[in-house]
Amino acid sequence: xxxxxxxxxxxxxxxxxxxxxxxxxxxxxxxxxxxxxxxxxxxxxxxxxxxxxxxxxxxxxxxxxxxxxxxxxxxxxxxxxxxxxxxxxxxxxxxxxxxxxxxxxxxxxxxxxxxxxxxxxxxxxxxxxxxxxxxxxxxxxxxxxxxxxxxxxxxxxxxxxxxxxxxxxxxxxxxxxxxxxxxxxxxxxxxxxxxxxxxxxxxxxxxxxxxxxxxxxxxxxxxxxxxxxxxxxxxxxxxxxxxxxxxxxxxxxxxxxxxxxxxxxxxxxxxxxxxxxxxxxxxxxxxxx
Amino acid sequence: xxxxxxxxxxxxxxxxxxxxxxxxxxxxxxxxxxxxxxxxxxxxxxxxxxxxxxxxxxxxxxxxxxxxxxxxxxxxxxxxxxxxxxxxxxxxxxxxxxxxxxxxxxxxxxxxxxxxxxxxxxxxxxxxxxxxxxxxxxxxxxxxxxxxxxxxxxxxxxxxxxxxxxxxxxxxxxxxxxxxxxxxxxxxxxxxxxxxxxxxxxxxxxxxxxxxxxxxxxxxxxxxxxxxxxxxxxxxxxxxxxxxxxxxxxxxxxxxxxxxxxxxxxxxxxxxxxxxxxxxxxxxxxxxx
Numbered sequence: 305x306x307x308x309x310x311x312x313x314x315x316x317x318x319x320x321x322x323x324x325x326x327x328x329x330x331x332x333x334x335x336x337x338x339x340x341x342x343x344x345x346x347x348x349x350x351x352x353x354x355x356x357x358x359x360x361x362x363x364x365x366x367x368x369x370x371x372x373x374x375x376x377x378x379x380x381x382x383x384x385x386x387x388x389x390x391x392x393x394x395x396x397x398x399x400x401x402x403x404x405x406x407x408x409x410x411x412x413x414x415x416x417x418x419x420x421x422x423x424x425x426x427x428x429x430x431x432x433x434x435x436x437x438x439x440x441x442x443x444x445x446x447x448x449x450x451x452x453x454x455x456x457x458x459x460x461x462x463x464x465x466x467x468x469x470x471x472x473x474x475x476x477x478x479x480x481x482x483x484x485x486x487x488x489x490x491x492x493x494x495x496x497x498x499x500x501x502x503x504x505x506x507x508x509x510x511x512x513x514x515x516x517x518x519x520x521x522x523x524x525x526x527x528x529x530x531x532x533x534x535x536x537x538x539x540x541x542x543x544x545x546x547x548x549x550x551x552x553x554x555x556x557x558x559x560x561x562x563x564x565x566x567x568x569x570x571x572x573x574x575x576x577x578x579x580x581x582x583x584x585x586x587x588x589x590x591x592x593x
Numbered sequence: 594x595x596x597x598x599x600x601x602x603x604x605x606x607x608x609x610x611x612x613x614x615x616x617x618x619x620x621x622x623x624x625x626x627x628x629x630x631x632x633x634x635x636x637x638x639x640x641x642x643x644x645x646x647x648x649x650x651x652x653x654x655x656x657x658x659x660x661x662x663x664x665x666x667x668x669x670x671x672x673x674x675x676x677x678x679x680x681x682x683x684x685x686x687x688x689x690x691x692x693x694x695x696x697x698x699x700x701x702x703x704x705x706x707x708x709x710x711x712x713x714x715x716x717x718x719x720x721x722x723x724x725x726x727x728x729x730x731x732x733x734x735x736x737x738x739x740x741x742x743x744x745x746x747x748x749x750x751x752x753x754x755x756x757x758x759x760x761x762x763x764x765x766x767x768x769x770x771x772x773x774x775x776x777x778x779x780x781x782x783x784x785x786x787x788x789x790x791x792x793x794x795x796x797x798x799x800x801x802x803x804x805x806x807x808x809x810x811x812x813x814x815x816x817x818x819x820x821x822x823x824x825x826x827x828x829x830x831x832x833x834x835x836x837x838x839x840x841x842x843x844x845x846x847x848x849x850x851x852x853x854x855x856x857x858x859x860x861x862x863x864x865x866x867x868x869x870x871x872x873x874x875x876x877x878x879x880x881x882x
Contacts, residue, residue, distance in 0.1 A: 328738040329746045336738065383704060386677075388696030407677035408749055411700065412742050415672060418704065419737030422711045426730035433722035440729055441715035448708030449617040449625065453701050457618045460697055 311363065315349045316341070319371050322424065328416070335405040335413035339378050343396050345591070347516075348373045348487040350584055355491025355505065358576040366494045368428040369439055372421035373487050376447050379417035380483075382410050384456065418447075431494065439490055446486035455479025467545035473514070480520075481513030488512070497574075504574045511567035516588050518560040521546040525553060528592060564589045600652065604638045605630070607660050611713065617705070624694040624702035628667050632685050634880070636805075637662045637776040639873055644780025644794065647865040655783045657717040658728055661710035662776050665736050668706035669772075671699055673745065707736075720783065728779055735775035744768025756834035762803070769809075770802030777801070786863075793863045800856035805877050807849040810835040814842060817881060853878045 323337045349370035356366035385392040385400040386407060392400050402410035425431075425439050445451055455478025462475060488509035492502055524539045525548055539546050547556040567585060571578050612626045638659035645655035674681040674689040675696060681689050691699035714720075714728050734740055744767025751764060777798035781791055813828045814837055828835050836845040856874055860867050 326738050328743045329750065331750065332738055332743060332746045379704075383700055386700065388700060409746065411672055411675065411677060412746055414704075415668075415707065416738035416742045418707060419733050419742065423730055423733035423737060426726050426733065433726045437715050437722045437725050441712055444708050444712035444715065448712060449615050449621055449705035453705045453708065454617045454621060457621045457698065457701055461618065461620065 311350060311353050312346050314367070315346050315353075315370055315374065318367060319374060322371060322420070326420070331405065331409060332413060332416060335401060335409045336417055338404060339382050339395075339401050339413065340375070340417070342398055344377075345587070345593075346374060347584070347588070348377055348483060351484065351509075351512075351581070352487040352491040352494075354580040354584055355488050355576075356495045358574075358578055358581050359492065359495025359497060360577065361495040365430045366491055368424050368430070369490050369494065370487075372424040372443065373483060373490070375417040375421040375424070376443070376452075377483060379414040379421075380447075380452060380456070382414040382417070386410060389456075389460070435493060438493060442489065442493075443486055446482040451478055451482035452480075455482070462545060464543045465545070467550075469550055472545050472547070472550060476514065476517040477510070480517055481510060484513045484516060485509040495576075501574050501576070504570050508567050508570040508574070511563040511570065512585065512588060515560055515563040515567060518547045518556050518563070519588060519591060521548055522553070522556055522560070523592070560589065600639060600642050601635050603656070604635050604642075604659055604663065607656060608663060611660060611709070615709070620694065620698060621702060621705060624690060624698045625706055627693060628671050628684075628690050628702065629664070629706070631687055633666075634876070634882075635663060636873070636877070637666055637772060640773065640798075640801075640870070641776040641780040641783075643869040643873055644777050644865075645784045647863075647867055647870050648781065648784025648786060649866065650784040654719045655780055657713050657719070658779050658783065659776075661713040661732065662772065662779070664706040664710040664713070665732070665741075666772060668703040668710075669736075669741060669745070671703040671706070675699060678745075678749070724782060727782060731778060731782075732775055735771040740767055740771035741769075744771070751834060753832050754834070756839075758839055761834050761836070761839060765803065765806040766799070769806055770799060773802045773805060774798040784865075790863050790865070793859050797856050797859040797863070800852040800859065801874065801877060804849055804852040804856060807836045807845050807852070808877060808880060810837055811842070811845055811849070812881070849878065 319340050320337065323333055323340060326333055326336075352370045352373060353363050353366050357363050381395060382401045384390050385395055386402055393403055394400065400410075401413060405413065421443070422440055425436055425443065428436060431439070447453070455475050458471075458475045459479055462471060467475075485506060488505050489502065492505040497505065521539065524537065524546065540549075547559060550556075551559060564585060568582070571581060571585070608629050609626065612622055612629060615622055615625075641659045641662060642652050642655050646652050670684060671690045673679050674684055675691055682692055683689060689699075690702060694702065710732070711729055714725055714732065717725060720728070736742070744764050747760075747764045748768055751760060756764075774795060777794050778791065781794040786794065810828065813826065813835065829838075836848060840848060853874060857871070860870060860874070
């Protein structure tokens with residue numbers, strides 16, 4: 305079976321190499337590297353690589369795209385933490401990028417990671433041009449003004465407002481769902497799937513994305529501050545709409561269970577070798593940080 | 594002969610259409626559109642399209658890439674104007690993006706334009722996949738941490754310091770030169786050039802980029818505030834290193850002339866039909882805003 309733990313180290317090694325290899329001012333490289341190395345679960349690259357592997361393709365074929373998606377995720381955290389946005393001082397228990405490098409460099413480090421992610425896919429030595437173009441189009445759609453950026457704007461607009469469940473789902477489907485779905489779809493495309501399998505993987509990823517977000521909201525209430533690396537209860541103190549606030553804590557837990565079940569059903573339908581993917585699903589369901 | 598004036602209107606129409614067509618929160622689309630419609634000379638798309646045309650290829654083939662490069666240029670202005678960066682209230686005589694939409698939306702509008710630019714090239718209906726991949730790789734390199742973003746970081750680090758001519762040239766070659774060079778090279782690649790012609794176009798673009806920046810510095814001293822849309826003398830009051838400060842005003846003018854001459858020589862060597870490109874060179878040399 306495919307080893308997800310091995311992949312995390314390899315992903316982190318590659319990310320560090322790509323940044324170290326850049327011909328750029330050292331403070332920019334340091335700032336990019338700081339947030340890339342700040343840890344996190346690497347859940348997007350792991351889903352991407354595990355999907356590649358579940359389809360019997362070599363993990364190496366997905367590595368550069370996996371690093372690209374982690375760079376995009378990291379840029380979004382840097383920009384989200386800025387004083388003009390969420391104004392967070394800590395991220396994963398460490399000072400946020402702008403606290404260390406200043407706001408200007410933090411903005412530019414984010415811009416740099418975002419831009420470079422497309423170069424990584426375009427220069428991938430293992431993928432053919434047709435696939436690269438599809439991956440780039442899908443990544444831009446998933447991360448851009450119709451994807452993650454849309455979710456971020458909707459999230460800000462929804463602050464201090466009581467949202468409906470539909471509005472809350474729009475925010476999460478875009479803010480975190482699109483990039484997670486991209487990761488699974490990119491892995492499926494690199495692994496070489498049929499159109500029907502691609503649709504099954506898409507539905508798998510969408511249920512997974514919702515489950516991921518519900519778990520996040522639950523952790524904000526029940527989690528251990530030391531493990532999460534940020535203050536527990538911060539959603540409530542910011543009057544953010546959450547699944548527990550809309551559905552009660554028990555209702556949110558039932559909803560989490562439902563989406564995990566649906567994700568597993570869709571995954572089974574793909575007929576792929578889903579061992580590692582199921583491990584990752586379990587991690588989404590039970591993670592404590 | 595190819596009509597550059599026609600292109601400006603067409604470029605602006607296309608840019609507006611691409612943004613109007615996005616499925617995104619309306620405030621995000623308004624913010625993206627605001628800065629896109631704020632005018633400017635559209636010099637990057639014009640150079641791109643005029644190069645395509647100079648090589649006898651249909652302008653339409655370059656239109657989507659031309660819009661992509663203008664989106665990247667616009668994102669860079671939005672982020673540059675932020676309080677944490679240059680802290681500018683006016684751009685082209687109008688309030689800057691964050692003055693109208695707030696900092697958070699301005700940051701996200703910039704992120705959205707940057708991300709969407711890659712989608713525009715990836716989804717171009719006229720270019721083949723091999724060319725799209727080359728254009729995307731070159732655009733990311735030109736705009737990212739080895740290109741424009743590097744120049745922006747170096748520019749900030751150089752503030753309130755007396756720079757050498759080499760340091761000043763590094764800043765400009767990256768901050769404005771790389772994207773201008775991309776525009777010419779992209780046009781040449783879309784127009785279908787030989788390797789030797791591509792190298793001649795590159796040198797043409799590099800001299801042009803330096804000339805563009807020298808003219809910018811001269812305008813900051815001699816320009817008409819109403820035409821430029823920002824305060825004259827702002828470089829000096831910010832203690833920014835400029836060509837006139839390093840070379841004297843007369844020296845800077847001589848240097849401008851030299852690079853314009855070299856640009857024209859390289860352009861002639863390409864053997865392309867350079868009518869419109871020469872018009873644009875004249876515009877770079879003599880522009881008053």
